[in-house]
Structure formats: C-alpha cells, structure tokens
Amino acid sequence: MVTVSMTVNGKQVSGEVEPRTLLVEFLRYNLGLTGTHVGCDTSQCGCCVVHVDGDSVKSCTMLAVQADGSSVTTIEGLAQGGKLHPVQEAFRENHGLQCGFCTPGMIMSAADLLQKNPSPTEHEVREWLEGNLCRCTGYHNIVKSILAAAATMQGAARAAE
Structure with a gap:
C-alpha cells in the first residue's frame, strides 16, 4: 500500500491505496465523490474527466x-459558494442534460475549454469534446450549453472590468 495526499475540491485529503489504484477509483471509493463516473475504463468515453492542476x-x-x-x-467541487458554475447552469438552462451519465465529464471538459479559450466557435467546442461520448446523442444541446456558458462568462468578465 502507498499513501497518497492531494487537495481535492479545496480540501487536503490522503489515503492508502494499492499502487495500481486509478484516480477515479480513489475519488469514488476512498473519498465518496461519485459524481465522477466510470463509463469505459479505456479512456474512450470521457465520463471520468476531472481537473488535475487545472x-x-x-x-x-x-x-x-x-x-x-x-x-x-471534481464535478462536486466546480460549484462555489452554493452557486452553480456557469457551465453547470448553462447545461441546466439549455437542456444539455439527458440521461446525465456523460454530464459530469462533459461539464468538466467544457470548463477546461472555456478556461483556455473563453470564446470558442461551435467547431472548436465540437473538436474539444471529441473525447467525450454522449450515448443519448444530445450533442446539439451540449454544444449549445457550452456556447451559452461562454457568452455568460464573457459578459461577467466585461462587467467586472
């Protein structure tokens, strides 16, 4: 067993794991953060996306x-101060949720995209999401949600200036 320590959603955590333990397993089973989903175990679906050092x-x-x-x-740490992250809010407002299984990974990927590219085109959003699969084929509303979040975040940035 190996002891790992990290900051998860702003809290310092540690735990003993086997060296082969995946990060998703540590988050779900050691820390009880089940919002990060396991969909394929092969890096194909993107349901397990989290942010590591941004x-x-x-x-x-x-x-x-x-x-x-x-x-x-993780998806649980994206909302701050009891308020949804703009990407989470946009998914809710623009029907970016269907069954919800892919949603945490889609939202985490989208939040990273908007951090790196605050004003993406539809094509750039679709390219960024290539590693995330929606089994419900809800891509139209997912892309619409991400573009809406980008607009909201741009508006908030302008208002803060």
Whole structure:
C-alpha cells in the first residue's frame, strides 16, 4: 500500500491505496465523490474527466499515485459558494442534460475549454469534446450549453472590468 495526499475540491485529503489504484477509483471509493463516473475504463468515453492542476484529465487512465501532491477538482467541487458554475447552469438552462451519465465529464471538459479559450466557435467546442461520448446523442444541446456558458462568462468578465 502507498499513501497518497492531494487537495481535492479545496480540501487536503490522503489515503492508502494499492499502487495500481486509478484516480477515479480513489475519488469514488476512498473519498465518496461519485459524481465522477466510470463509463469505459479505456479512456474512450470521457465520463471520468476531472481537473488535475487545472487541466482536464481522464481519471480512469491516471493512477492515484500520479496525482499525489496535486490539486484535483471534481464535478462536486466546480460549484462555489452554493452557486452553480456557469457551465453547470448553462447545461441546466439549455437542456444539455439527458440521461446525465456523460454530464459530469462533459461539464468538466467544457470548463477546461472555456478556461483556455473563453470564446470558442461551435467547431472548436465540437473538436474539444471529441473525447467525450454522449450515448443519448444530445450533442446539439451540449454544444449549445457550452456556447451559452461562454457568452455568460464573457459578459461577467466585461462587467467586472
């Protein structure tokens, strides 16, 4: 067993894991953060996307020991102060949710995209989401939600200036 320590959603956590334990398993089973889904275990679907040190990562292909010392944000940590993140709000308002299984990964990927590219085109959003699969074929409303979040975040940034 190996002890891993990291900051998850702003809280310092640690736990003992086998060296082969995936980050997604540590989050779900050691920490009880079940919003990060396991869909394929092969890095194909994107349901397990989290942010590690600010970048989106498929947590089913990263070992927990690789995240030792890192800052991890899961879907549960995206909302702040009891208020949904603009991407979460946009998914709700624009019907970006269907069955909801892919939603955490889509939202985490989208939040990373908008951090890196605050004003993406529809084509750029679709390209960014290539590693995330929606089994309900809800891509139209997912893309619409991300573009709406981008507009909201741009408006908030302008208002703050």
